[in-house]
Amino acid sequence: MGGKYGGKGGGPGGNYGGGGGGAYGLGGETEEMDVDDRDIGRIVGRGGCNIRDLQEGTKCKIITPNKRGDNDDPSLRKVIIQGTKEQIARCKEAINGVLMGEEPKDVLAQLDGAVLIKNIEPMSMGHLAKIKARIEQDMNVRIELDARSARIWSKDNDHDKAIDAKEKIEEEMEDITTVDTLTVSVPANIVNQVINDSALRQLQDQTGLTANVCKNDQGTGIRLTGLSGAIQEAKALIERRSTGEGAEFLALMPGLFAKLQPKAYSDFQRDLSFLMQNTGAQVTIAEGSNRADFRGGPDEVRHAKSKLQKILHFYFPQECDTIELPPESVDWVAGDDDRELMRLQNAGAVIALDRAAATMWMCGNPRSVEQVRNRIRNSLQRWDREHAVIKLHSRESGWAIIGKGGSTIRELQTSTQARIDVDPDNQRVTISGKEDSVREAKARIMEILGSRGGGWGGGGGGWGGGKGDDGGGWGRGRGRGGRGGGGGGWKGDGGRDGRDGDEPGGAHGGGFEPAHIPGAGPVEPEPPKRARGRGASRW
Numbered sequence: 001m002g003g004k005y006g007g008k009g010g011g012p013g014g015n016y017g018g019g020g021g022g023a024y025g026l027g028g029e030t031e032e033m034d035v036d037d038r039d040i041g042r043i044v045g046r047g048g049c050n051i052r053d054l055q056e057g058t059k060c061k062i063i064t065p066n067k068r069g070d071n072d073d074p075s076l077r078k079v080i081i082q083g084t085k086e087q088i089a090r091c092k093e094a095i096n097g098v099l100m101g102e103e104p105k106d107v108l109a110q111l112d113g114a115v116l117i118k119n120i121e122p123m124s125m126g127h128l129a130k131i132k133a134r135i136e137q138d139m140n141v142r143i144e145l146d147a148r149s150a151r152i153w154s155k156d157n158d159h160d161k162a163i164d165a166k167e168k169i170e171e172e173m174e175d176i177t178t179v180d181t182l183t184v185s186v187p188a189n190i191v192n193q194v195i196n197d198s199a200l201r202q203l204q205d206q207t208g209l210t211a212n213v214c215k216n217d218q219g220t221g222i223r224l225t226g227l228s229g230a231i232q233e234a235k236a237l238i239e240r241r242s243t244g245e246g247a248e249f250l251a252l253m254p255g256l257f258a259k260l261q262p263k264a265y266s267d268f269q270r271d272l273s274f275l276m277q278n279t280g281a282q283v284t285i286a287e288g289s290n291r292a293d294f295r296g297g298p299d300e301v302r303h304a305k306s307k308l309q310k311i312l313h314f315y316f317p318q319e320c321d322t323i324e325l326p327p328e329s330v331d332w333v334a335g336d337d338d339r340e341l342m343r344l345q346n347a348g349a350v351i352a353l354d355r356a357a358a359t360m361w362m363c364g365n366p367r368s369v370e371q372v373r374n375r376i377r378n379s380l381q382r383w384d385r386e387h388a389v390i391k392l393h394s395r396e397s398g399w400a401i402i403g404k405g406g407s408t409i410r411e412l413q414t415s416t417q418a419r420i421d422v423d424p425d426n427q428r429v430t431i432s433g434k435e436d437s438v439r440e441a442k443a444r445i446m447e448i449l450g451s452r453g454g455g456w457g458g459g460g461g462g463w464g465g466g467k468g469d470d471g472g473g474w475g476r477g478r479g480r481g482g483r484g485g486g487g488g489g490w491k492g493d494g495g496r497d498g499r500d501g502d503e504p505g506g507a508h509g510g511g512f513e514p515a516h517i518p519g520a521g522p523v524e525p526e527p528p529k530r531a532r533g534r535g536a537s538r539w
Contacts, residue, residue: 028060028083033092034076039099040064043079046370047318053104058091059083103348103365109144109151115162117150117169122206122251122350123229124173126290129254131172139165145254145290147350147364176229184238188220194241195222198356199248203234205334205341205353206251246281246301250292250308251350253319253363257285264315271311279304290350302357309361318366323376327358328430329383333376340379347371388442390429392449398424401448408448416441 035043044051044064051062060083079095081088090111097107106116120128128150132143141162144151150169154161186194191213194200203209209226211234222238224231240247257265276283281296281304292308294301312320325333334341334353344351349364349372360376362369392398401422402409413420418433418441431441 029085029088030080030082031088031092032078032080033095035079035095035099037075037077040077040079042099043095045104046366049318049366050098050104053108054091054094054098057104057108058087058094060087060091062091062095103146103149103367105144105146105365106149106151109153113153113157113159113162115152115159115166117152117166118148119346120148120150120173121177121227122290123227123233124177125254127173127176127229128169129290130286131169135165135168135172139168141165147253147348147368148346149348176227178228179226180228180231181223181225182231182235183214183221183223184235185219185221186238186242190242191220191222194238197237197241197247198354199237200234200241201355202249202251202352203230203237205338206345209234240295244298246294246296246298248294248301248305250294250305250361251352251363252285252290252292252312253350253365254290256316256319256363259319260315268311268315272308275304275307275311279307283308306357312363316363319369320363321361321369321373323360323362323373325358325360325380326383328387328389329380330355330358332383332387333360333379344372344375347375385435386432386438388431388438390431390442390445390449392424392427392429395424395427397449397452398422398427398429400452401429401445412441412444416444420445
């Protein structure tokens with residue numbers, strides 16, 4: 001269809017233009033559907049993911065309008081749907097569901113008689129992935145798992161069987177969703193290190209588990225309170241860390257590997273084998289599981305986890321991503337009492353905040369991943385406006401800002417209404433508050449440092465792509481250059497995060513080249529941890 005309506009792929013960065021060609025809608029009828037101009041993007045989805053699912057699930061061809069003309073209605077636009085009368089009716093129902101905020105696959109599944117279980121927390125999803133095959137066989141149903149939902153169909157079109165299967169699943173999950181308390185013994189000299197372990201913190205973020213140091217007649221330990229399944233997972237992590245082993249896991253979207261063609265899956269398995277060989281860590285991804293588990297030494301495990309994230313991003317560029325955060329912004333991104341982190345987890349994607357590495361891992365359908373990415377991007381933009389970090393040349397510069405008896409810093413905070421934290425030992429000043437207050441406080445501090453004949457290293461740059469030799473991508477600008485990625489993805493000329501810029505693309509079916517995995521030699525050192533609370537001099 002020419003003229004006003006196009007047949008190009010939809011997506012951001014230009015006009016909307018239909019949902020691909022193929023054989024959809026051939027030899028059928030054509031109908032129009034009025035849609036609000038603001039909702040066209042919902043139909044298209046990130047990179048066209050929604051419109052592809054709608055076309056595949058309804059066998060209709062969907063043509064979205066191009067850029068609105070001067071004489072077009074400013075509010076309503078016409079979407080063209082081509083197919084048989086039955087297909088078009090089904091497609092309209094599915095589009096209405098998407099416009100109400102539903103996932104295309106959920107809407108289509110319900111139209112086909114599926115029963116849904118939504119908002120499944122990660123621990124229950126992991127258990128469901130393990131029992132999925134047994135329930136499918138025993139109940140004569142088919143189950144499809146997503147990041148936070150399950151779709152159940154009866155194999156003989158008996159809707160009651162699907163409902164029975166849903167009840168069976170909920171009954172099975174009750175055992176691991178019972179709240180319980182358990183104390184795990186930990187040597188006193190490492191208890192603080194264990195309770196702040198990144199894997200344990202991620203498990204707490206995902207399940208609501210609480211962990212507290214306790215002392216009694218039996219010695220020192222960590223008291224766990226939460227879901228029974230989460231407690232057992234935490235107990236295993238703590239016991240491994242107490243014996244000096246690495247304890248890490250990577251959360252995944254259930255059914256992620258079902259998206260790969262057989263050859264691509266074979267390439268992934270080969271890449272995974274090379275990763276274990278070169279890092280010295282054992283990586284286990286059980287069939288249908290929603291996580292990857294790592295065993296080995298702490299450094300080897302940490303290194304293997306980082307490399308697996310990059311491999312997954314190469315094979316699933318729309319479903320998997322890692323965002324590097326400025327270390328100082330980690331608590332800001334998580335929010336007070338981790339409330340913002342909980343909101344992100346409700347977006348339909350699996351997310352994990354690694355506080356030690358200052359990274360956010362995302363895995364899910366493209367639409368949900370993009371929603372999380374945009375929310376984090378907006379949060380970081382606010383953080384940049386309301387925070388500033390100044391690196392000092394010497395400890396004496398820090399004491400000059402503090403002043404005798406704290407007089408200078410008190411006057412600065414009172415006059416600018418900004419919070420100022422000075423850490424002379426780590427030679428850093430952190431400023432937070434309203435945008436105008438931060439700007440004024442930073443200028444005043446620069447005046448103090450300037451009167452001492454220099455002695456400062458400049459503040460951190462803004463959040464954005466790197467400059468100079470960087471290839472753009474996510475990176476925290478530092479001085480003149482950022483730490484943004486090199487040429488883009490795993491197969492680009494540079495690494496994902498700029499630190500592995502010597503990693504070229506693979507030589508076997510699109511995988512990465514195993515000979516270039518850092519880890520064949522010395523393991524990368526752990527990134528330095530920022531000073532917090534007790535370790536820093538705070539004024």
